[in-house]
Amino acid sequence: MDLAASVDIGSHSFHLIVVQVENGTIRAIDKIRDPVSLAAGLDENRYLSKESISRAVNSLRKFGERIRSIPPHRVRAVGTNTLRMAKNREEFIKCAEEALGHQIDVISGHEEARLIYLGVAHSMEDDGQKRLVVDIGGGSTELILGEGFLPRRMESLYIGCVSLSKTFFSEGIIAASRLRDAEIMALQELEPIANLFKKQGWQRTIGSSGTILAIQDIVIAEGWSKSGISASSLKKLRKYLLSAGSIERLSLKGIDYDRKQVLPGGFAILSAIFESLSIENMEVSSGALREGVIYDLLGRLYQKDIREKTVRELMNRFQVDEAQAERVQAVALSFYEKVKKDWKIEGDFQRRILLWASLLHEIGLFVSYSQYHKHGQYLLNHLDMPGFSLRDQQCLSFLVRSHRRKFPLAELQLLRSEDRETMRKLGVLLRLAVLINRVRNDDETPQIDIKVSSNLIKLTFPPGWLKDHPLTEADLATEAQYLVNAGFFLQYS
Known part of the structure; x- marks a missing residue:
């Protein structure tokens, strides 16, 4: 039985879903929800408290037990707004990954919006109409316009049910003035995008996730709506909230504590x-x-990885020289295959990130030739890249930054500790592949043997090739000096 699982480390609740995969379709066989309320543990300086970390780790340890038998490549865990904000995120992730037994990807707001839309689109019949999808989480709210399985416009706002409740209703009092102040804060967040959304238009409005599901349950249970949520049912719920006056006095059907x-x-x-x-x-x-x-994970497993499309779209958008990018990619991957065992850098992630960095290493030329490796780093750190986690983008941008001139040791230290040694080695492979292809000519790319042992790199060229290519030989001499500063010793003949 083919199983797959996803873990949503949300700002209010943690969710685990285990599915059975059969002929490209999925059937949920287990779901677990734990209201950890991680966002409530975020202080005014954006540090997660020890208590909230402990609560989260205990929850993830239970999740880890449930998915222990599922192969790691068929499990994906993602963190959302609270982990995007937390300054001690790395401390949390280290403990959380150990408890869960799987890597945790912190995703951007736009990537969260894309994945929400994908989940909603697969749960509903496609009638060809334009949709507005709304998701209110614990720390952020996502709004997406789309058609079919394609999101067309995505926005992630910094307001959520936990953060707003903490700001305006921390004492449990529900007064008209407080409720309106909370609404005004939300309206201010919506103001920059409201007219743009209304101008594009949509035919169906669809809500998802805990807050909206809970409000639907309430208005239906109270008899204020037959299905979904109407503007009139919200007015009745508002009247009820104000009449209750406090959270403790709420006595609503269909809602848990x-x-x-x-x-x-x-x-x-x-x-x-x-x-x-x-x-x-x-x-x-x-x-x-x-x-x-x-669904995104299954796309990766069955050769429909959105990240491949993202890279190709960026190459086109920023006018990357495709022929040169593919020359560099071919040499970089050739070197990778020869050294991956000796350097202990085997893995799908390592191979793919080197491949993508090879294709995008010249993206910064769109801005300017001068310091283009730094321009490329900036772009890849700040662009919306569907399918990529924040960690993916950090590693990719580092490799692009490291592909020429002085090796960026300071930037290397900004990566997660477990990624640093791998990215240091992949960065060297990319540098050498770029150097070999400086002439930008297929006929000038030789067959090169590469051997490594610890920090020693040996390149062997065809007999007489270096003598006939003095520019490359001079570049290798310069590169050897750069690599000494990165802790490598380059030999070539």
């Missing part, structure tokens, strides 16, 4: 979205981020 604690903040955001975008009715989807992660 932990969701009740963040309901006022979640309601304020949804109310603001209805007001700002002039929404009258919202359908609710069972699909969400965790399902989107599953």
Whole structure:
């Protein structure tokens, strides 16, 4: 039985879904939700408290037990807004990965939006209409316009049910002034995008995830709606919240204790979205981020990796010389295959990140030739790159930064500690591949043997080749000096 799993380390709740994969379709066989409320543990200086880290690690240890028998390449765990914000993120991730037994990818707001849309799109029949998908999380809110399986516009706002409840309802009091202040804050976040969304238009409005599902359950259970969420049912819920006056006095059908604690903040955001975008009715989807992660993971497993498309689109957008990029890629991958065992850098991630860096190493030329490796680093750190985690982008941008001139040891230290040695070695392979292809001519690329042992690199060229190519020989002499500073010794003959 082919199983796959995804873990959503959300700002309010952690979710695990285990699915059975059969003929390209999935069937959920297990789901676990744990209301960890990670965002509540984030202090004013954006540090996660020890208590919140401990609570999260204990939850992930339980998740880890459930998915222990599933092969690692069929599991993906993602972290969202709270981990994007936390300054002690690396400390958390180190403990969390040990507890879960799997790597955790922190994803950008746009990538979170893309995956949410993918989860929603797969959970609903495609009728060809334009959709607005809304997802209110614990620390952020995503809005996506799309058609079919393709998101067309994605926005991630820095407001969530936990953060807004913490700001305006921390004492549990629900007063009209506080509720309106919370709505105004949400309206301010929505203001820059509202007209752009309305101008593009949509036919169906779809909500997903915990807050919206909970509000739908409430309005249906109370008899204020027959299905979905209407503007009129929200008005009735608002009236009820104000009449109750406090979170403790809420007595609503279809809502559990932990969701009740963040309901006022979640309601304020949804109310603001209805007001700002002039929404009258919202359908609710069972699909969400965790399902989107599953479908994205299956795409990677079955040769439909969105990251490949992203790289090719960036090459086209920034006018990368495709022929030169592929020359460099061919040499870099040839070197990789020859040294991967001796250097202990075997793995799908290592091979792919070198491949992508080879294809994108000249992306900075779009800005300027001068310091173009630094321009490339900046672009790859800040572009929205569908399919890539923040870690993926950091490693990719480092390799592009490191492919020429002085080896960037300071930037190397900014990577996760477990990535530094691998990226140092991959950076050397990319540098050598670029150097060999400086002439930008297929006929001038020789067959080169490469051998490594620890920090020693030996290149062997065809007899007489270096004598006939004095520029390359001079470049190798310069490169040998650069690599000494990176802790490598280059020999060539």
